Every structure is written in structure tokens, then in C-alpha cells.
Amino acid sequence: MLSIHLHNIIIFAHHGIYEEEKLLGNEFELNITIKHSPQRLPVKHLEDTVDYIAVYELVKKRMAVPTSLLETLATEIAQQILAQFSLAETVFISIRKLYPPVSQLNGSVGVSFDLKRNSVKEL
Numbered sequence: 359m360l361s362i363h364l365h366n367i368i369i370f371a372h373h374g375i376y377e378e379e380k381l382l383g384n385e386f387e388l389n390i391t392i393k394h395s396p397q398r399l400p401v402k403h404l405e406d407t408v409d410y411i412a413v414y415e416l417v418k419k420r421m422a423v424p425t426s427l428l429e430t431l432a433t434e435i436a437q438q439i440l441a442q443f444s445l446a447e448t449v450f451i452s453i454r455k456l457y458p459p460v461s462q463l464n465g466s467v468g469v470s471f472d473l474k475r476n477s478v479k480e481l
Contacts, residue, residue: 359447360401362408364390367417368456372424373431376459380424385456388417388437394445408443416442428453432471440475448474453454 367388372380392408401407416438436449447450454468 359395359427360396362392362394362406362410362413364388364410365415368416369418369421371421373421373428373455374459375468379391379452379459384458386421387454387456387468388421388422389450389452390417390439392439392446393448394469395447396441406445411469413443420479423441428455428467428469429471432469433473436473446475448472 367390369386369388370383371386372383373386374380374384376429389415392413396406407417417435420431420435420438430450432453436451439449440446450470450472452468452470454466456466458467460467
């Protein structure tokens with residue numbers, strides 16, 4: 359199994375349930391791992407793997423759409439990756455809101471989600 363990783367991707371976006379979050383925005387950190395079984399070794403051509411630049415573009419586009427819940431973002435991004443990249447067998451995604459609007463919270467909040475191709479269904 360080959361793993362493709364996108365680590366510590368920081369994207370400014372307008373996600374959240376509070377009006378202030380939708381207006382002011384926040385920074386989000388994403389980590390994504392996509393696993394697939396190469397059809398031939400060694401992997402020498404981009405078409406024999408998952409293009410991490412194309413994954414990044416997909417993520418960037420989806421993150422630009424304001425969404426109330428991080429859970430919605432994580433599950434939809436994972437589904438979109440499996441739909442767009444036929445080689446992808448599993449997707450792991452974590453999303454952290456770096457500056458949550460929680461009084462006296464010195465840290466971040468986030469969600470993570472694992473999705474396998476054979477378990478894909480409408481969520």
C-alpha cells in the first residue's frame with residue numbers, strides 16, 4: 359500500500375456555526391493521507407499514483423465554501439477524493455480550527471475521518 363500525504367496545510371476560510379466565524383473567518387490546518395495499491399512497481403508515472411497537487415486543488419476549492427460543521431467538511435472532502443481519484447482506496451483527513459471562538463480555550467479544536475472506498479455511501 360502506497361500512502362500520499364498532505365501535511366499541515368493551512369487555509370483561511372469562513373467555517374463555523376456562529377455569525378462572527380462566518381464573517382471574520384479563521385485558519386484551518388488539514389492533514390490528509392490517501393492510500394492506494396500501485397498496479398506496477400516502481401511507480402514511475404503520475405498516472406500510476408494519486409496527484410497530491412490535484413488533491414490540494416480539490417481541498418482548496420471545497421474549503422472556499424462556507425460550512426457550519428467541520429464534520430461536514432471532513433466527510434465531504436473524503437468522499438470527493440474517492441470520487442475523483444479512482445486509484446484511492448482509503449482517505450484519512452483531519453481538520454483543526456486553529457483559533458476557535460471558545461472563551462479561555464488555549465488550543466485548537468478539530469475532527470478526523472477515515473473512509474474506505476468499499477464503505478462509501480451517501481452520508
